[in-house]
Amino acid sequence: MLRTLKEFFDQLARQLDAPAAGSPGPAADHALELATAVLLVDVMRAExxxxxxxxxxxxxxxxxKFHLTDDELARLLDLAHETARTSNDYYQFTNRLNERFTQAQKIQVIEAMWEVAYADGTVSALENHIISKVAGLLHVTHGEYIAAKLRAQENAGLRG
Known part of the structure; x- marks a missing residue:
């Protein structure tokens, strides 16, 4: 069981490091899932x-976002924690999203990051900084960034 889990993580990590293929397939999809998960987990890890x-x-x-099973989600979350812990920048993740996501999808990622930050009722300065930095790397405009933040506040019941 542990060996299978490690092989799964190793495969996803290799896919994230691999150059983007001409036509996206399952490997590219897994890398996209991991990139998104790492960004969300990093907001969670900020506190x-x-x-x-x-x-x-x-x-x-x-x-x-990805319609994964509970088992797939658990494995993805474990891998995202480990990847976030050992990563030293966001470019490798945001670059993957810039290649494959529409502007609307990138805004949804920023909104999801805000939802994670607001989940405990408060936003720390570090959480704010991470989301702002990622928004810039994803080429999300300031207006889109603020709108995503306000939607997440409202969804968390902190506004309105």
């Missing part, structure tokens, strides 16, 4: 204590 509410927000966002 010293990671609560269940933030973890649930990450899982909900990934389930909405």
């Amino acid at each position: 010293p204590t990671m609560g269940e509410a933030e973890r649930d927000a990450v899982l909900l966002a990934l389930r909405r």
Whole structure:
């Protein structure tokens, strides 16, 4: 069981590092899922204590976006934690999203990041910084960024 899980993680990590193929397939899809998950997990990791509410927000966002099974979500979340822990920049992840996502999809990622940040009722300065940095790397305009933030606030019941 553990060997199979490790092989799955190794395969996803190789896919993320591999150059984009001419026609996207399952490998590119997995790399896209991992890139998105890492960005969401990094917002969750921004605070010293990671609560269940933030973890649930990450899982909900990934389930909405990629329609994965519970087992696939759990494996993706584990891999995203490890990848986020060992990564030193966001470019490798945002570049993948810029290649494959529409502008609307990139805005949805920013909104999901805000939803993770607001899941515990507060947003730390580091969470704000991470989301702002990723929004810039995804070429999300300031207006789109603010609109995504306001929607996430409203969805969290913190506005309105």
